[in-house]
Amino acid sequence: MRAVTIRDKEILVEEHPDPVPGAGEVLVCVRAAGINGADMMQRRGLYPAPAGSPQDIPGLELAGEVAALGPGATRFEVDDRVMAIVGGGGQAELAAVHERQLMPVPAALDWPAAGGLPEVFTTAHDAIFTQAGLRPGERLLVHGGAGGVGTAAIQLAIASGAQATATVRREELREQVAALGADAIAPEGFAEYGPFDVILELVGAPNLAENLSALAMGGRICVIGVSAGAKSEINLLALMGKRARIHGSTLRARPLEEKALAARALEREVLPLFEAGSTRARAGSRADSKAPALTVPIAETFPLDEAAAAYDRFAEGGKLGKIVLTL
Amino acid sequence: MRAVTIRDKEILVEEHPDPVPGAGEVLVCVRAAGINGADMMQRRGLYPAPAGSPQDIPGLELAGEVAALGPGATRFEVDDRVMAIVGGGGQAELAAVHERQLMPVPAALDWPAAGGLPEVFTTAHDAIFTQAGLRPGERLLVHGGAGGVGTAAIQLAIASGAQATATVRREELREQVAALGADAIAPEGFAEYGPFDVILELVGAPNLAENLSALAMGGRICVIGVSAGAKSEINLLALMGKRARIHGSTLRARPLEEKALAARALEREVLPLFEAGSTRARAGSRADSKAPALTVPIAETFPLDEAAAAYDRFAEGGKLGKIVLTL
Numbered sequence: 001m002r003a004v005t006i007r008d009k010e011i012l013v014e015e016h017p018d019p020v021p022g023a024g025e026v027l028v029c030v031r032a033a034g035i036n037g038a039d040m041m042q043r044r045g046l047y048p049a050p051a052g053s054p055q056d057i058p059g060l061e062l063a064g065e066v067a068a069l070g071p072g073a074t075r076f077e078v079d080d081r082v083m084a085i086v087g088g089g090g091q092a093e094l095a096a097v098h099e100r101q102l103m104p105v106p107a108a109l110d111w112p113a114a115g116g117l118p119e120v121f122t123t124a125h126d127a128i129f130t131q132a133g134l135r136p137g138e139r140l141l142v143h144g145g146a147g148g149v150g151t152a153a154i155q156l157a158i159a160s161g162a163q164a165t166a167t168v169r170r171e172e173l174r175e176q177v178a179a180l181g182a183d184a185i186a187p188e189g190f191a192e193y194g195p196f197d198v199i200l201e202l203v204g205a206p207n208l209a210e211n212l213s214a215l216a217m218g219g220r221i222c223v224i225g226v227s228a229g230a231k232s233e234i235n236l237l238a239l240m241g242k243r244a245r246i247h248g249s250t251l252r253a254r255p256l257e258e259k260a261l262a263a264r265a266l267e268r269e270v271l272p273l274f275e276a277g278s279t280r281a282r283a284g285s286r287a288d289s290k291a292p293a294l295t296v297p298i299a300e301t302f303p304l305d306e307a308a309a310a311y312d313r314f315a316e317g318g319k320l321g322k323i324v325l326t327l
Numbered sequence: 328m329r330a331v332t333i334r335d336k337e338i339l340v341e342e343h344p345d346p347v348p349g350a351g352e353v354l355v356c357v358r359a360a361g362i363n364g365a366d367m368m369q370r371r372g373l374y375p376a377p378a379g380s381p382q383d384i385p386g387l388e389l390a391g392e393v394a395a396l397g398p399g400a401t402r403f404e405v406d407d408r409v410m411a412i413v414g415g416g417g418q419a420e421l422a423a424v425h426e427r428q429l430m431p432v433p434a435a436l437d438w439p440a441a442g443g444l445p446e447v448f449t450t451a452h453d454a455i456f457t458q459a460g461l462r463p464g465e466r467l468l469v470h471g472g473a474g475g476v477g478t479a480a481i482q483l484a485i486a487s488g489a490q491a492t493a494t495v496r497r498e499e500l501r502e503q504v505a506a507l508g509a510d511a512i513a514p515e516g517f518a519e520y521g522p523f524d525v526i527l528e529l530v531g532a533p534n535l536a537e538n539l540s541a542l543a544m545g546g547r548i549c550v551i552g553v554s555a556g557a558k559s560e561i562n563l564l565a566l567m568g569k570r571a572r573i574h575g576s577t578l579r580a581r582p583l584e585e586k587a588l589a590a591r592a593l594e595r596e597v598l599p600l601f602e603a604g605s606t607r608a609r610a611g612s613r614a615d616s617k618a619p620a621l622t623v624p625i626a627e628t629f630p631l632d633e634a635a636a637a638y639d640r641f642a643e644g645g646k647l648g649k650i651v652l653t654l
Contacts, residue, residue, distance in 0.1 A: 201563075231563070233559070234560075235557055239550060
């Protein structure tokens, strides 16, 4: 099979042996695979793939059709449309994935959307609900609202009856972010728009002090991205005074059972919201029972052979939504 | 009534008007009232009492007998032995306390123990279980193991089937801390004894970086004291890598309903453990069904008139357990 390959910090497309699905695994014929910030870090040699994942093939998510079943795999049948978060190796023609990590692809989604959904929606859902416990009526602030995780978090918050505010550095993207249901603001002076119950930090340490000022009593800060820097001063007395907590998290290093739990939560709580005209019955949701379905904003797709260009496009920034490889 | 009074950062004992119990409140004839770090901060003008509490009478906890019932108070009868956390005003001959904040005093406890129990055991229980979710078999590290909250946290952890390690600055106190069931160690190089699932931080910011190194994957740090400093650098990438969280908390500023919930949790989960020979039926507890009862270590008691000396003794440090005023 052919796959994106990292060699000496370069993005190539090379031949690799076909993976063989082991016990409980499914061989997926990949149709689309999103690019994420972790791939950028892996290219720079800063974020090696976890043990058991291909070390030289990047890709944390994929969507495709079931090509074959390993011994004991029973959840899916050949030709089923599936998608998943994987520890690595997603940007390839074939991938062997444990069936408990796989989710069915909602009928309303095309391949690019399915290939760009798992990482950002699982990350956003895990961070704002499972970790930070966002509740209907609460206020969410997303730092980096135009990116993949940001656009997912905004839509999930709105769908659950919470309110969303998002900082967006590029003025030209704010209108598109606002169309997702958020108040889209400039990063400068964001604390004026608070207090916020939950802050999703995708940018990094420079925001930390102002995040603490902007936090409501009992507020929660989820740090899942530090692209602008990892180290900052923290005032623990301010943390105590707000009775606040700060979570740090990554999905990639989690063991199979935790990734599978996150996939089940997404299947149950999020995937139904992607069906067109889905009824949002959750407490606090908008009055119209036929709310618009969630979407996976796609900035641009690239064929596998143009993977290097896709990576460059991702690194460039200034986009709304995902960069996805199509196969 | 007579009460400890803070005037110009001095500790005096002065006459005050008797409090009158309002709706749902109980008038308590105070027999013992513990001194806490918050009283020290209040004396220095750094920690004003919350609205609705006496501003010039310190004291966050008390034990005594019910002297009278306000309108609609039904949980207790006159002469019942009760104890509570209060927002202030505990170090006085009389105090009006909402009945939902009060707890019955276990028969095995004398007045000094009852007067020194509520603040430290509620604080420790709330921090390590309600917030940090300490589980049987997990490892707790307590920074400041010889103090009131530290000795409470160690005993609660052991009683719940967890393991406890405690840093104790004064070598001469380590044996007494070890007698409570903890590994008592010097603060220097504590991370060598990890990894720890929960770290209870009673000392402050200087420990933060080493705390993050000493934390197990998925670990939790609870910051409830910053006597050695509040500001520190934090590496958010380390927090993400450990999938860790940092809680800040204080009890004092919480509204009535949250203080009442904490009191109910203590009644249900902790007070039975103070009865001599209580059966510890909790998962993971020691094999002997008649485990020794929990204790409230008392360093020294002072009569109300010697409140200033009691405050000086507290500030001096180097003690194991509580300083309690007796009335």
